[in-house]
Amino acid sequence: MKVIDISAWQENIDWEAVKNAGIEGVIIKLGEGTTLDEMFFEHVNNAVNYGLKYGVYYYAHASSIDEARREAYTVDQWLKTYIRGENPALGIWYDAEDNSMLEGINNVVYPIANFIHTMREIGYNYVGLYSSYNWLINVIDLEPLPKDVPIWSAQYGYSENSFAVENPNRICRIWQYTDCEQIGDMKLDCNIYYE
Numbered sequence: 001m002k003v004i005d006i007s008a009w010q011e012n013i014d015w016e017a018v019k020n021a022g023i024e025g026v027i028i029k030l031g032e033g034t035t036l037d038e039m040f041f042e043h044v045n046n047a048v049n050y051g052l053k054y055g056v057y058y059y060a061h062a063s064s065i066d067e068a069r070r071e072a073y074t075v076d077q078w079l080k081t082y083i084r085g086e087n088p089a090l091g092i093w094y095d096a097e098d099n100s101m102l103e104g105i106n107n108v109v110y111p112i113a114n115f116i117h118t119m120r121e122i123g124y125n126y127v128g129l130y131s132s133y134n135w136l137i138n139v140i141d142l143e144p145l146p147k148d149v150p151i152w153s154a155q156y157g158y159s160e161n162s163f164a165v166e167n168p169n170r171i172c173r174i175w176q177y178t179d180c181e182q183i184g185d186m187k188l189d190c191n192i193y194y195e
Contacts, residue, residue, distance in 0.1 A: 001192075003026060003053075003191045004187065005028070006189070026053055026090075028056050032058065034074060044083065055088045057094075057095045068111035073118070078166065092124055093129070097132055112140065128173060129145070140172070150171045153174070153175055154176040174194070177190065
């Protein structure tokens with residue numbers, strides 16, 4: 001199915017146009033650091049009101065295991081406070097793309113894996129990794145990441161999801177194939193979600 005991903009950068013979404021474009025789901029930015037995304041409530045409410053499945057993503061900065069665990073506890077508190085601790089139907093995604101994550105002494109996969117492990121320990125059963133195809137291939141050492149962790153790969157301008165094709169042993173759940181699909185009056189990130 002087709003899903004969009006949105007944040008506070010997308011303020012005036014034409015939700016009717018989203019539905020009319022065949023979009024069935026939306027992944028909403030929860031926040032980053034200790035700052036909740038200022039459009040989170042509105043976006044979640046609109047997704048629910050328009051009958052769209054939704055997931056959330058958290059923009060990561062952790063360069064150490066301890067920082068990643070702190071980020072997981074922040075996400076847990078927000079989820080418990082704002083959506084009753086539910087496991088969103090389209091998952092909880094750890095968005096690993098910021099260069100601040102590369103400042104640690106170990107490969108960035110260790111903070112990533114520890115965020116996901118901590119969230120699973122708390123009780124969230126659908127937690128995955130979002131990153132660019134470049135990071136997934138050249139920056140993140142995926143070998144230590146459990147094979148059951150779903151991947152959301154961003155790669156624009158290609159006719160196929162290269163990460164999924166090249167890594168058949170990984171669960172590639174989402175492919176972000178563009179950041180400029182015209183929907184109503186807006187250009188939005190658009191994804192293919194593999195059920």
